[in-house]
Amino acid sequence: MPKRVLLCLGVVLVLAGAVAMAQQPDTQYHPGPKLDPAAVARGQKLFITNCSFCHAADATGASGPDLLRSPIVLRDQHGETIGVVVHAGRPGAGGGPSMPAFSSLTESQIGDIAEFLHSRVVAAADRFDYPITGVMTGNAAAGAAYFNGAGKCSTCHTVSDTAPGTMISLAGIAGRFTPPNLLKRIAYPAPARGAIDETAAETVKVTLPSGATVSGVLIHQGEFHVVLRDADGWQRTFTLGPGVQVAVHDPLAFHKQQIGKYSDAELHNLLAYLETLK
Ligand code: HEC
Ligand code: HEC
Structure with missing residues (x-):
């Protein structure tokens, strides 16, 4: 030409x-949830005081991992998956560095931290x-x-x-x-979570203590429950507990x-x- x-x-x-x-x-x-600038600002303060010495102030990682590439952060919408890690801490994979539990951070503080992290992910994507x-x-x-x-x-x-x-x-x-x-x-x-476009939706398979399995599109995964939409279009909630296994498949993981x-x-x-x- x-x-x-x-x-x-x-x-x-x-x-x-x-x-x-x-x-x-x-x-x-659709980079994900609409960001609330006030929550981002509050979350940044909380992140700097609680998390930055291990994950760096811009969340790209130091002794702790880069959170902008963390599947947990990318999958999170309003703190529900980040909150699980923050409340429970992490033992440290393969004898590596561990993360302490922050049991005193409230749901709304974690929501703000999540909002800050999502704003960082979006900023990183703006590289594109x-x-x-x-x-x-x-x-x-x-x-x-x-x-x-x-x-x-x-x-x-x-x-x-x-x-x-x-x-x-x-x-x-x-x-x-x-x-x-x-x-x-x-x-x-x-976006994958609960997507109508089933090709890109995250799916989940729940195995109950009886051995019975139920599969469907993942709607929500929390610390205590998992919610899915089954093949008939019904929304079903399962309480997590001993003997219940949950396997999530995200077609967009790659x-x-x-x-x-x-x-x-x-x-x-x-x-x-x-x-x-x-
Ligand atoms: C003392 C250091 C330290 C502090 C403080 C810390 N972390 Fe971590 N964090 C780590 C380490 C180390 C890991 C990886 C542990 C492992 O091997 O699973 C981790 C893992 C995580 C993960 C999971 C990443 C993934 O994809 O597996 C998230 C999310 C996270 N941290 C968020 C936070 C937030 C939010 C705070 C502040 C409230 C925080 N961390 C404070 C050290 C820390
Ligand atoms: C492990 C499987 C997998 C791999 C590997 C993969 N993708 Fe994808 N890709 C997907 C899925 C799943 C979707 C979502 C499809 C949908 O929305 O229907 C997607 C969507 C896309 C889209 C958007 C399509 C649309 O119509 O909106 C583009 C562009 C794309 N991929 C490019 C790439 C490129 C370039 C690579 C290699 C660097 C790649 N993909 C590697 C699974 C993959």
Whole structure:
């Protein structure tokens, strides 16, 4: 393609991107719960005094792990999964450093800490807010190679119209998202918890002491209960206790673990490749 055409394309994409961004309801990006700035500020204070010496003030980890990549944080909505760890502490995997229990922090304080952590995750994802001129610098062939190789994308995705079995087709994906939204989509596919779109929903299998099992879409997982929607559409609540086993499957686990692990070149090349899938 001549340089001039590319330039025009770039301008069109910038405009399309600007329009898509301005019309918030049309953008496909749902980073999770709407953040409350007052709660974020309260949570930041609590985090700095209670948590920062092990997880760093920006939560990216020190002696304790990087919480912006923590599946527990990414899965959390309002403190329900973070709260379990904070209240119980952690023994430290494989003799590694442990985390003390913070039994005196209230639910609402934990909710604020969660809000702060979610704001950090969103800020980290904004790394994907490349200006579009920068976004289009990738190499499609290198992106295809990464997609089918080291990136492992092709283990779950196909780019053809027909997707056999559990494969998810990305055919036409570039027609559905502007480049910045496509980047965000790679970093953060649709929210999983209780999702209507069953492909991306977290599922759970509960095994009762009798050995009977019940499976469905995970609606809520707390310290004491798990709530699911079964195949008939009924919402069912199970009390956790001895002999009750809960196995959660998150189809987006791979995507969540990958957040922040891609190099800029990998992302740009991937995007250039996906852009060919009109
Ligand atoms: C004394 C150091 C220390 C303090 C203080 C601390 N943590 Fe931790 N935290 C750790 C360590 C170490 C782990 C990993 C333990 C393990 O191996 O599972 C951890 C794990 C976690 C996890 C689970 C991460 C995952 O995905 O497995 C969360 C969430 C968490 N901490 C949140 C907090 C919050 C919120 C606070 C403040 C209220 C806090 N931590 C205070 C050391 C600490
Ligand atoms: C372990 C399986 C798995 C792997 C590996 C995987 N994905 Fe996904 N991906 C999913 C699931 C599940 C969805 C959600 C599908 C849905 O919403 O219907 C998804 C969604 C997406 C979407 C959004 C699709 C849409 O229509 O909204 C994009 C883009 C995407 N993945 C790109 C990638 C890329 C690029 C890679 C490699 C770096 C990759 N995926 C690796 C499972 C995977």
